[in-house]
Amino acid sequence: MTVPLRIRPLAAQDAPALLAITAPVVRAGETYALPPDMSEAAMCAYWRAADKESVVAEADGRVLGLAYVRANQPGGGAHVANAGFMVAAEAQGRGIARALAAHVLDRARARGFAAMQFNFVVATNTRAVRLWQSLGFVEIGRVPEGFRHPREGLVDVLILHRRL
Template sequence: MSLNVRAFAEGDRAGIWAILEPVIRAGETYALPRDQSEAEAHATWCAPEHEVLVAEDTGRLLGAAYLKANQRGGGAHVANAAFATSEAARGRGVGRALCEAAMERARARGFRAMQFNFVVASNEGAVRLWRSLGFTEVGRLPDAFHHPRLGFVDALVMHRVL
């Protein structure tokens, strides 16, 4: 695989939707309505304040991420990001490459740390990846996520200094 992480371009919209739609419909990793439309998903993912990155292999999008300030004002020095990988590319380093690129961009933009506010605890692959990249669990929200198969599960707040 020849993975390239780059900035979002308008022509990437269909590819991002192809990645996001199965994730949204499954309802297992993001607190988003499972019936969210393509327009709503793009409005959320590609919001004006988001820096959007995509991971591609020979022109095919395999993953997407966005980077933003976690809070405004006094909390604007901490970054936040979200990631999605196509089902076919999971376990192939796409999420790692996107997170590493997002951390690099966050550092370049002057962020001092990165925080994930709501990591579904049952998303073991993501939790394992974030820990391997130096994120630690700084909070646990009991039964904060209603998983469609597992019922109520915890959500984690994860953080790392950049």
């Protein structure tokens, strides 16, 4: 029997789970352009920022992933959404990111966004790239050697986009 996945707003009491997911990703420095020495308080503030609508995916009372949606830019760019996602290492490959993506795309549409753009997808993050492409995102730009990967050296950064 499969435990149903529930997606709900990020709450203050989710801080320990948020940190358990976020800290290893940030410390590894392989997929997010956040400083590897970022404090736990800053990680919580990043996900709880006023410009973000953040959610968690949980099953059986355990938070397995996080996502947010926000305007990509203020003013003239506010009609294009941006989003971020992280999934707990032990939950990867179980469809958590896909479920979060579907939720975030629905929320973006409901909020009136015309499109969604990912500004900084590390090219070596092939799992994420495959997921976004399977959901209709296309590469609209590439920043050559735009990310300093801790093992791969300088790698490209992709800009992905899709209309909503």
